[in-house]
Amino acid sequence: MTIANPTDTAAAGTSADQASSVFERRESVVRSYCRSWPVVFDRASGAEQTTEDGQTFLDFFSGAGALNYGHNHPVLKQALLDYLGTDRVIHSLDMFSVAKREFLEAFEEHILIPRGLDYRVQLPGPTGTNSVETALKIARKATGREQVVSFTNAFHGMTMGSLAVTGNSMKRKGAGIPLHHTTTAPYDDYLGGDTTDFLWLERVWSDSGSGVDLPAAVIVETVQGEGGLNAARAEWLRALADLCRRFEVLLVVDDVQAGCGRTGTFFSFEEAGIVPDVVCLSKSLSGLGLPFSVTLMRPELDLWEPGEHNGTFRGFNPAFVTATAALREFWSDDELAATVRERGDQLRRGLEAIGADTGGHYRGRGLLAGLHFDDPEVAERVAAEAFDRGLLVETSGPESEVVKVMPPLTISAADLDRGIGLLGDAVRAATPA
Known part of the structure; x- marks a missing residue:
């Protein structure tokens, strides 16, 4: 933004x-x-935030994707209050706790086993960039290689390793030093037309004279939340997974923003039918907006020495509690996922209708979507007009040229329609005929 x-x-x-x-x-x-x-802002509930002077806003920002179940969901909030009210363990580093055990059991029961996934669960620091840093380190440790391939317009976090695989020049500049040991490849449709995006990678990886080292890993977002809501096609993701498998390069999916149901399945890569070697999760994992992240990896990649990668806040028990409540409440069946797919279709129809009248182009997938405008100044004007009308949306893309829409996954059809209406008014005000 x-x-x-x-x-x-x-x-x-x-x-x-x-x-x-x-x-x-x-x-x-x-x-x-x-x-x-x-x-x-002072109070929040569901899809709304209220200021200290009583002005209420419909929230299509959702904490940048950290509030997939809305603000203060009553089931999750009650689980937290019950836990805090009985002097339970809050901070425990990586010691065993009841709350951690219940989270791991719920994650295994509701997420891993139904999808046939066998991942070790590492608890790094509490944010998405901690999960990404962990993924990069274990990929390099497991393979003995240094390079990591990332993609144009990628965003993976603000710490040094994560910045090195991030495309945004302004954010990279903030590092203050050169960012090395990475290679940037074109994301799906970056080159346009019928160009085969993986032609160059396949050629240089297979040619010992290319001067390009075989990387430890490729890291990818299935939907580039900060990079302009570019959504990779399922066939592109499958081709990438196949390329990595053939060259024994690890595939890391950064699901920090697109995961936890945002695209209509718990993991955003499920639609493509691929199984990454490493997966990064954070943001909405805790369910209530509490800081929490995990790095999932195939068991044979779990090669750490005890304490080799650690952190003071990798065992935040309140987040275990709310995450467990979220898994039990929303992921014990397919009801929420089906609702998200319905709402995603509703949002797409609404955005496409707005775009048809105003020159905007639909981007994204599920409830991680938006409108791209050829004039990069339009999206910022739309966001400002939306705020004036009581709607919170942000912008995305290298020039903030995309209006980004991320309502809660639990939003009602009526509230989603209301928000689409407010957004349509804002777009029309920002793009006068």
């Missing part, structure tokens, strides 16, 4: 009294979302 100049308080939406608030006095100018949404 493009943000206003931090020194321009008018553009940032701050009034004179806000300019003297503790936010302005003490918080770093790196803050971004509050510049586009200059209100103070």
Whole structure:
């Protein structure tokens, strides 16, 4: 999302009294979302957030994908309150706990076994970039190779290893040093036309004279949430998996944003019928927005020495509790997944109708979707007009040229229609005839 100049308080939406608030006095100018949404939020429930002065917004942002089940889902919230109210263990590093055991059992029962997946579950630090860093390290350790292939417009996190496989030039520049040991390849349809995207990789990997080292892994998002909502075709993902298998290169799927049901299946790669070697999960894994991530890997890749990769907050028991509640509530059957697929179709029809009138082009999959505009300034205007109408949406893409729509997976058909209507009004206001 493009943000206003931090020194321009008018553009940032701050009034004179806000300019003297503790936010302005003490918080770093790196803050971004509050510049586009200059209100103070206080309460939230389901698909809505309410400010301290009583203004309610329909939330099609969902915590950047960390709130797939909406704000304060009552079942998840009650599980947390019950746990906290009885002096249970909160912090435990990687010690055994009842909460951890129940999470692992629920993940095995509701996610792994029904899908025929055999993964070890590693608990790294609490965020998505921790999961990605873990994946990159274990891939290099397991293969003895250094290079990792990522894709154009990829986003994998803000720490050094994750930034090295991220495409966004502004975010990469923030590292302050060169980012090495990676190669960038074209994402699905990046080159357009009938170009075979994997022709170059296959050629250089098979040619000992190419000067290109065989990589440890390829890391990919099935839908590029931050990179413009580019959605890879199932056949492209299958071809990538086959290429990696033939050259004994590990396939890592970053499912931090597209996973946990966002595309209509728990893992976003299920539709393609592939089985990655390593999977990164975070964001909505805890169900309630609590920090939590895991790295899943084939058992033979679990080659760590005890303590070789660790972290103080890799055993946050409240997140185990809410994650377990979410798995039992939403993933013990196919009801939520079916609903997400229905809502995804509803969202697609709505966005395509808006785009047909305004020059926008549908992007994405499921409830991770949006509208791309040829004029990169339009999407920012749409987001601003949506905010004025009580709807929260952000932008995506290298030039923030895509309006990004991520409602809760639990949203009602009526609320989704209401949001589509508000978005349509915003787009029309931002694209006058």
